[in-house]
Each structure stands twice: as C-alpha cells, then as structure tokens.
Amino acid sequence: MGLAVRKNKAPAPPACQVTDALGFLRGAWALNVIWQLRDQARRFGELRHDLPGISARILSKRLHELESRGLIARRKLDSSPPSAEYELTALGRELLPAIDVFASVGQKLLAAWKETSPA
Amino acid sequence: MGLAVRKNKAPAPPACQVTDALGFLRGAWALNVIWQLRDQARRFGELRHDLPGISARILSKRLHELESRGLIARRKLDSSPPSAEYELTALGRELLPAIDVFASVGQKLLAAWKETSPA
DNA sequence: CTGTATCCATGATGATACTG
DNA sequence: CAGTATCATCATGGATACAG
Numbered sequence: 001m002g003l004a005v006r007k008n009k010a011p012a013p014p015a016c017q018v019t020d021a022l023g024f025l026r027g028a029w030a031l032n033v034i035w036q037l038r039d040q041a042r043r044f045g046e047l048r049h050d051l052p053g054i055s056a057r058i059l060s061k062r063l064h065e066l067e068s069r070g071l072i073a074r075r076k077l078d079s080s081p082p083s084a085e086y087e088l089t090a091l092g093r094e095l096l097p098a099i100d101v102f103a104s105v106g107q108k109l110l111a112a113w114k115e116t117s118p119a
Numbered sequence: 120m121g122l123a124v125r126k127n128k129a130p131a132p133p134a135c136q137v138t139d140a141l142g143f144l145r146g147a148w149a150l151n152v153i154w155q156l157r158d159q160a161r162r163f164g165e166l167r168h169d170l171p172g173i174s175a176r177i178l179s180k181r182l183h184e185l186e187s188r189g190l191i192a193r194r195k196l197d198s199s200p201p202s203a204e205y206e207l208t209a210l211g212r213e214l215l216p217a218i219d220v221f222a223s224v225g226q227k228l229l230a231a232w233k234e235t236s237p238a
Numbered sequence: 239c240t241g242t243a244t245c246c247a248t249g250a251t252g253a254t255a256c257t258g
Numbered sequence: 259c260a261g262t263a264t265c266a267t268c269a270t271g272g273a274t275a276c277a278g
Contacts, residue, residue, distance in 0.1 A: 025150075108210055
C-alpha cells in the first residue's frame with residue numbers, strides 16, 4: 001500500500017477524515033507537481049525540468065492521477081509540435097496555502113535538525 | 120523510493136523546497152497520527168484504536184519517526200501498567216490548520232467525484 | 239516534445255508471533 | 259498494554275527504450 005490506500009479490509013472506518021480525504025497526496029511528487037503549477041500553467045517538459053529527479057513515467061502518472069481527481073486540468077495545445085499545458089483547478093489552488101505551511105514547518109524542522117547535528 | 124527520499128543522485132536540487140521540506144510526510148499515516156494528537160495526548164493503544172487499519176508495527180515506526188523529526192513528543196508514564204503518551208510539539212501543532220485544509224479539499228474532491236459517478 | 243511500456247530496486251504496509 | 263522482529267506483498271519510483 002502506498003498512501004492512504006485501503007484495499008479490502010476495514011469496511012468503512014469513519015474515524016479518519018484525514019486518511020480518507022488525503023488520497024490525492026499519493027506519491028512523493030503530488031504536492032510538488034501542484035506546487036510547480038502554483039503561478040502558471042506548465043508543460044510536461046517544463047515540469048520535468050522543475051522537478052529534478054522525477055522520471056517521465058512518474059510525472060505522467062501523477063499528472064493523470066491529479067487530473068482524474070480534479071486538482072489539475074490538462075489543456076491541449078494545437079501547435080505544430082504537439083504540446084499540452086497543465087494548470088491547477090480551483091480546488092487545486094486551495095491547497096497552495098496549506099502546502100506553504102507544510103513547507104514552512106518542514107524548513108523549521110530541517111533547521112532544528114541541523115542545529116542538533118551541525119557536523 | 121518511498122516519499123521524498125533521494126538516495127545518491129541529484130546532488131542538491133534547490134528547486135523543490137516542498138520536496139525537501141516534506142520528509143515528515145512519509146508514509147500513509149503520518150498526517151493521521153498528527154491529526155489524532157490534535158486535541159490531547161494519546162497512548163499507543165488509543166492511537167491504534169483511532170486509526171482503524173494501522174498495524175502496530177507501522178504505528179510504532181511512524182511514532183518514532185515523527186518523534187525524531189520533532190513533530191511529536193513521547194512522555195513516559197510511571198504507572199503500574201507501564202504506559203506512554205504522545206503529544207504534539209509546537210511545530211507539530213503548526214501543521215494542524217494545514218491538515219485541516221487538506222482534509223477539506225479532499226472532502227470536496229470526494230464529493231465531486233461522487234457526483235460524477237453516483238452509482 | 240509528449241507521453242507510454244517494461245524491467246527492476248526499494249520502501250511502506252499488514253499479519254502474525256513474540257518480548258518486556 | 260507497549261512495542262518489536264520476521265515474512266510476504268504491493269505500490270512507488272527510476273532507467274531505458276519506444277511510440278505519436
């Protein structure tokens with residue numbers, strides 16, 4: 001199981017709105033993809049460049065998944081070199097402030113950790 | 120690779136504050152554990168009960184990891200049945216509003232999805 | 239350029255059994 | 259009750275090759 005994915009056990013545990021609702025957090029890159037789309041629509045290649053280390057396969061998968069979940073939208077461009085742009089939906093944009101908080105706390109965590117073990 | 124873990128490639132890609140800072144998001148249950156601790160300290164067994172589907176092994180791992188990252192703190196209780204309580208640190212509490220946003224957006228996503236495929 | 243298909247490595251998780 | 263060890267399984271992810 002990857003992230004917040006239940007296969008066939010627990011019938012309907014209503015105790016975790018968080019788990020249930022956080023399915024879109026799947027994978028290590030989901031939030032990053034969203035984050036990269038924060039200001040403008042981006043093309044596949046641009047995202048690939050902005051996300052050092054991501055493979056085309058995974059980027060493709062995350063893009064599709066986020067699109068199917070309604071967080072991002074794909075716009076096809078009818079240019080001679082066939083292209084496409086991805087942009088956040090209204091719902092997707094709602095996540096930005098929260099991602100900001102997460103990143104901020106993460107920074108503090110990293111900073112605190114460096115103080116503890118500076119070497 | 121699980122979540123935001125880079126092994127030995129990409130030297131130091133500074134493009135993704137998000138990825139770098141979101142290490143604490145590891146695993147499917149990290150946010151849930153934090154969420155369960157939102158109001159009061161909880162014991163191991165209580166958390167296990169509050170997180171239907173989580174295994175003791177994973178809960179233990181997440182607890183240790185979140186503790187080592189500084190998001191939660193463990194308090195040992197010197198009661199006759201040896202017990203321990205886990206509570207959020209200040210940093211951990213900072214995440215609560217953000218988790219709230221995530222859960223909220225997730226709910227809307229689920230709702231929208233149900234409208235699309237009601238059957 | 240925009241993706242997708244295979245193959246393979248690693249990590250996360252669950253089940254179960256076991257220790258303090 | 260609290261927590262850990264082992265085992266098996268599956269999803270995520272990377273590399274590479276390939277297709278539109």
